[in-house]
Amino acid sequence: HNTRFLHQFLDRYMETAGGDDELSLVFFDMDHFKTVVETHGHLLAAKVLREVAEVVDSHLDPNDRIVRYGGDEYVVILPDQSADRALDKVARLRIAIAETLFLVEEEIGVSVTASFGLATYPHDAMDKRQLLAEADRCLFESKSLGRNVIVASQ
8 A cells, every 4th residue: 555545544534433433553664774775785675675564464454554655664554453452563563573584585584673653543643644743753763762662652
């Protein structure tokens, strides 16, 4: 999925959401991914990104969605999931990425990690713009804490 899908999905969700409906949104991007590009080239780096998306997707529920946001950044949409439930899932995603070897078919075996920012509607934000901004802010905070970290909105 792409960013257009992300915006359409969030718009639809928030138009129909009831007072008890929650949606958690996760921004994540790869740590030091420029090193992968410089070491293995753009084509293999792009394959790593596809493989990362496949690993993440394999840990998602049927209604969850992963969206390529740009570059090496992704958004994971977790409908009907509280912050606590989403945080548990994101912890599993972080470990799955860190423990997977990528480019195995090419006999290279690249290890990567990712940093994550998590925000939940309506607790952390009242609309789509605020939700995206808060999840992004949390991602930047995770990067500042040393990478391979999850920061959830307070």
